[in-house]
Amino acid sequence: MLFHIALLLLLLLAPCTFCLNQEGLILQKIKLNFDDPDNFFSDWNELDETPCKWRGVTCDTVSHSVTSLDFSNANLAGPFPAYLLCRMRNLNFISFFNNSVNSTLTESDLVACQSLVHLDLAQNLLTGGLPSSVAELVNLEYLDLTGNNFSGEIPASFGTFRQLEVLGLVENLLDGTIPAFLGNISTLKQLNLSYNPFLPGKIPPELGNLTNLETLWLTQCNLIDEIPDSLGRLGRLTDLDLALNGLDGSIPSSLTELTSVVQIELYNNSLSGELPANGWSKMTALRRIDVSMNELTGTIPTELCELPLESLNLYENSLEGDLPESIAKSTNLYELRLFQNHLTGTLPKDLGKNSALLWLDVSSNNFSGEIPAYLCEKGVLLEALMIDNSLTGEIPATLGQCRSLNRIRLANNNLSGTIPEGLWGLPHVSLLDLKSNSFSGVIAKTIGGASNLSSLILSRNRFSGNIPEEIGFLGNLLEFSGDENVFSGSLPGKIVNLGQLGKLDLHDNALSGELPEGIYSWKKLNELNLANNDLAGNIPREIGSLSVLNYLDLSGNRFSGKIPNELQNLKLNQFNLSNNRLSGDIPPLYAKVMYKNSFLGNPGLCGDIEGLCDGRSDAAHGYAWLLRLIFVLAALVLIVGVVWFYWKYRNFGKVKRAVDKSKWTLMSFHKLGFSEYEILDALDEDNVIGSGSSGKVYKVVLSNGEVVAVKKLWGSSKIADESIDVEKGNVQDDGFAAEVETLGKIRHKNIVKLWCCCTTRDCKLLVYEYMPNGGLGDLLHSTKSGLLDWPIRYKIAMDAAEGLAYLHHDCVPPIVHRDVKSNNILLDGDFGARVADFGVAKVVDANGKGAKSMSVIAGSCGYIAPEYAYTLRVNEKSDIYSFGVVILELVTGRLPVDPEYGEKDLVKWVCTTLDQKGIDHVIDTKLDSCFKEDMCKVLNIGLLCTSPLPINRPSMRRVVKMLQEIGRGNHLKNASTKDGKLTPYYYEDASDQGSVA
Template identity: 75%
Template sequence: MPRRREFCNFRRRRLYFLMLLVFLSPSLVLCLSKEGFYLQRAKLGFDDPNAVLSDWDPRDDTPCKWNGIVCDSATGSVISLDLSSSNLSGPFPSILCRLKYLSSISFYDNFINSTLPEDDLTMCQALEHLDLAQNYLTGVLPGRLADLPNLKYLDLTGNNFSGDIPTSFGTFQKLEVLSLVENLLDGTIPAFLGNVSALKQLNLSYNPFSPGRIPPELGNLTNLEVLWLTETNLVGEIPDSLGRLRRLTDLDLAYNSLTGPIPGSLTGLTAAVQLELYNNSLTGELPSNGWSNMTSLRRLDASMNELTGPVPVELCELPLESLNLYENNLLGELPSGIANSPNLYELRLFRNQLTGILPPNLGRNSPLQWIDVSTNNFSGQIPENLCFNGVVEEMLMIENSFSGEIPATLGECRSLLRVRLGHNSFSGEVPAGFWGLPHVSLLELVGNSFSGGIAKTIAGASNLSQLILSENNFSGVLPEEIGFLDSLMEFSGNDNKFSGSLPGSIVNLGQLVKLDLHNNAFSGGLPPGIHSWKKLNELNLANNEFSGEIPGGIGELAVLNYLDLSGNRFSGKIPAGLQNLKLNRLNLSYNHLAGDIPPLYAKGMYKDSFLGNPGLCGDIEGLCDAKEGKNGGYVWFLKSIFVLAGLVLIAGVVWFYMKYRKFREVKQTLDRSKWTLMSFHKLGFSEAEILDALDEDNVIGSGASGKVYKVVLSNGEVVAVKKLWGKSKLADESSDLEKCNHQDDGFDAEVGTLGKIRHKNIVKLWCCCTTRDSKLLVYEYMPNGSLGDLLHSTKSGLLDWSIRFKIAMDAAEGLSYLHHDCVPPIVHRDVKSNNILLDADYGARVADFGVAKVVDADGKGTKSMSVIAGSCGYIAPEYAYTLRVNEKSDIYSFGVVILELVTGKLPVDPELGEKDLVKWVCGTLDQKGIDHVIDPKLDSCFKDEICRVLNVGLLCTSPLPINRPSMRRVVKMLQEISARNQTKNVGKDGKMTPYYYEDVSDQGSVA
């Protein structure tokens, strides 16, 4: 992982080596060869914390045994230097070019910085291979590199080179590989690269080029085998000239804005192994002719476009390995020829308008691993031979019109990992073997007409974490074996016909987060031992026939925030321990409960939680009617006294009322006009309903700018109301940095920002109410509060990695909308975990725009602020000393939020010492490794994905703003991380190594 070295350490080491050379005896100096002396000089320029150069001993007579050095066996001359991944820092040692026979230099994955010495490099006349990928080089590309007559391999991937590609790069004589991936190159992709006739690999991916077309001149590169132009801001159509690249094996044009159809000329690329055109804006139809010429085509990805028409028959007759056409507008049936592809392992067609049946032989002749045809109009049955070769891992078919039974053969498909058959028309009983597949983690059958019961074979489903059977016709009792599923996190069996008692073993499900069995016919009491569900967040047993007392153990479920036991036959008292819970929903209505309601819930706001329990008593209107009847005479007497006193009082003041009637009318008119309401959405409530609910019992939070109230409206909806502090209150607290040195209460910024933007991941501002002295902001209510409160509280165990990742993705999409889709862009300026709110499903909303600013319309993208806005630990380093604000400031803050999600630690905490979270993470990674950074509450099975997300957080918190990715790029990286289908990453040699997409159609589920 990258580290910054203290300059004084570097100076100290360099002085040490200089003194060493000075005081060495003449005999030792003379024994070292001239090449060894040059290498010693190069060593002096490096900071070498890992001592990889420790064996570079000046007392040796030859450097040929030194680490990283290769010599010619005949002449003894140094011909290769490879110090890859050595943690070296310092400028490029140009003295290496004095090694006359040096043909290969690799400093891949180090901290080589500064600029490349253009003139000195021209001395490397023997150089054939130069790999400086993944370093910190800056400046423009050295144009004189083209003067090296023997250079064949040039990899400058992952640096900070900027400017245009030099014109001289079109004059390389022998260059075969040119890789400039992940730099800051601008301009457009130059046509003169088509003159480098020896090129076999050209990789310009992930650069912020200006919008431009693919140069037709690239079609002149007849030796080209690999062409990667991923995310290079390409526009227009794919040129026909690419059809002349007969040796092309790999073409990647992903993440651009290409338009038009896939040109028929590409069918001439008979050696193409991979054609990826996804996430563009291609329009038109897939060409239906010419595909038969592409006899070597193995992988086609044209997903996330606007393609129309049918899937070409000729395409499906090719021996494909992977076919990705998802998220288009394709119509018609899937050609049956696809079932004959002998090597097909991946088929993803989700989110189209395809119809008809799946080919009956699909899977019989191929090693099919991943199939996703979700959200289409397919019908018929699941192909019986889908798992004929026993390697299917993902079978995703949600939201279609499939029918019939699950084939019995799938009950033997032990390779399955994920099954989603929801929202179809399946029926019949589920095969017994299907229940017990040992590797399935997700089994979703929701919204069908399945019948029968859960087989005892479910004991074998040892990896099952989500069992979703809702809205079917399942019946019978739950088998005792369901308690053997140690990994089960969600069991949703609502809206079925299950009956009998819950098995006693169900309390053994220690990982259970959600148990939803409402709308069934369960009976009997709840089993003892419920307190063992330490991670349970939602318990819904409504509308069954449960009886007995409510177990007191429910009060020990520390993270429970949803409890619905309504519509049953529970009796006895409400356990006082329920007051230990922080519930967002409580419903005990329509049971046979009696006694006093626990004081915490004996309030009017909980009235609907206790309806239909005649024996319950509490300080809530409508309850204890029976008790009132027992003392009816006494109550009647008291009422009579109060009525008489009221009549006397009314008679006494009637003359006063008549005398000042006019004055009263004027006062009422003034009161009605006191509040001004400004709405931003269609409202179903008035300001009066809001004002009546602003009492201390409804306060749910208090922050830098005011108090927040939870208001339950008459229509059943819930809103959050922020009442801003008065000016005096703000003035008293203006010294606190976290309160951003407010010069006002943020009201204008909040209204001006939220009032005009609409996005699913930005908190919704319903309206605002103002008077001369008070200001109210009415938002949608977020039941799970803020991410910061939840993550850094005792409820943090509720946030497993899947939920944390979903929160990161949602927040990233919200910020991306502000930065890229708002005109002009909006900078939030106070991104932090406390300003990310969570709804009931843990969907995230970016909130609190009190210090948000619109970026200057002059296109410069920066704005100077008179004071610092933000919160300690989240403020970008350059913002603190320049007061220049742009989108990069938000990106840094979001990176800190990612580090919070990964580590579970606060951005500033005494536990971290004098370091903030960013410095702590970098230091701990270097000294102790990744295992000491990741939150121990997170499941280790997600370690690989967590590491990838951590890398995104470190990119976002780069000290140099120019190195931070845009929020749009952050969203793309997070989407790629969550994915399980083959895509690409930049590797050591500049190539893209594959990993796999999670199905994109699987939104909101545990990955």
């Protein structure tokens, strides 16, 4: 009796897990399989009879068996539980999209899932080879493995799918070539293989057999040779994307048979010849075509322009002839980019009249005639870029009413007349570039309404009249260049309110009066050029408080009085006060022969600079000579001591020059305006601006006023010390040789310029261009970091990326820097960035067979790519990782390594903080939050560059494109129909050259 009572109690108190049906129990085991930080499984209640109401679970309404599991975006981590999933016999839909599933898929994992129709494992961490057995799932229609780390070749079994309609293998590590057997999957509608490191190979002609195909996406698949004619048989194709490959030859005329195609993307290949002249009229569905960045010649087909296009991108080719008038008839056209071609004739007069045009860039062509009046007819135009043409006439009044505009570039044309009054005050315009035309008239007072204006460039025109006080309302203005015009009157007093101003250039005008009070508020000004005007009064002492000013030219005016001693606080790269009416003593810092040209033409100045007094009256000469005689007599007492010191100095030259001048060997890489002796004479401790274990860096001001930086390496340099061959046990002192070999042959605006090198047996000197703002790291992580606002930081990232892209892609053979870090990015007076310090740079193996193995780790802590640290194999991906760390520094303002991170570095700290606290705890608090969207985008690029797997890091050329896209705010192409991700659609803007504007 007691036994039966106990058994009854046991049944009553038994865990309710037994209430679940069999599939519920399986799902509970699957739940235990995963880490679930976001509590995705929080409503999976064990007390339920079936799992049909659980989150992510769908059941058949009659049998209540599980038919669908959708765990998309659940932030789950763990191995893929195939052995459990396949026990649910009616399961036909599985999605683990965008999680952290991290196992391999074995050949037997999915064989039992015979009911499976839809399998989405995209954006996870799966590794290993593609499982060939997945082709045995006879009902499978949808297979997306995008964004994982699958490697190896595509299995031959993939050609045997029976019902497959979608195959997505984008962004994996697949090699081999694209196999021809994929042409056997007759049911296929989408084939997406982009962004895989395939071996160079052709597009299989057999893909033309896929007559049901709607999307063919083979972007960046290392494709070569010609586009096969067979693709013209894909009658249902709507999207053809073959961009970013090495395709050559002409565009086959058979592509005009794609009568259903909506979008064709062939940009960034090596296609040549002419666009097919005929057949376009059949492509009535075509809306977007991009064949930019190729080598196309000939004219733009009239038939193509008669289509109802939305986007036409033909930029960076060699196209010529006219732009057909019919392009203006399209009612859908929102984007037209034709820059950097040889197009002629006039722009269609009705362009923009019939469609909501957003982006127009026809820069760097030979267009003539007037600017079309209807460009902003629909009121949505964002960019009008037309620089470097031969346009004539006036700016249409309608552009002055286009309040949507944010960038206007009309420089280097033959335009004339006055500027429409409304154009000056457009509220969203950030860049107004009108330089090198024949515009006249005044700056209208309406300019006070241009609240977003950051660059106002009016140079080399015929503007006149006063500069209005309203210009002081432009709180975001970074640059005002109005040189070589006819502006008159005094500078407006409110111009000192421009606290963000970095450049003010008004030389060669007719300005008069005194400089306004309050110049000290220009804390970010680095260039002030007011030369050749009629300005008068004293030079304000406040100029000396402008800590980042490095270009000061007040020559050719009527300034009088003394030169303020406060100017000695400045670190000037360009300094000119000549041809004024200054008098009194020259500040001691500038009372040197090297600055003589800065003071010529000021009769009241003399000092001790030889030759400065030439041209003064005889009486003045006599008085000066009397003073000199008195000083000479007083100095006779010291002559013996001076002579003794001089000879002592000559006898022990190592104190200053290390060795006798006669033993120096000079090797120059540019035309020099100085000798090695002038460099040697300046190498004293007063000129040291930096030091390290490799030696010292000196700032040397030359007699011609130019400034250079000299790196002196003594004996075994730091670089040599770091280059110990662990196999041979000797020291490879190749740091100096590497730097000379690398920089001596490089010519790029974002690579530091090596003027020359001087050598003796035990001392080596490298003479570089001088960078007034020093290393990025020193400035970014100091109390002066506030000088680096977001536009400047973006510009630095852009410049450095272009420099590295030049090394990786334009040097033959490519060069790997191996020590990319913030302090090896130097900043000029305008905060332009130069990549420097090539002491450990290496040339990549020209045969392209992979990374080169090094015998020692070169680089700096916090910047070294993880695979480099344990494989010692170096290629461009190592630099890209280091550059990604620099980007994270720019966005966060933090050091690459810091005790605050614990055992982490900056990369891991950013990832962890983003996950736990969000973006606001990552971005540098000193940066203006109005740039938050752009900062987030740049941060994402940094994270992409620092991907743990090298293959997932973009090339430097792609990094440049992504940064340019952010700077321009261009349209993003939503590729969700391909892989569910937002993929940037990059454009090259010839009119920008990578500027932040």
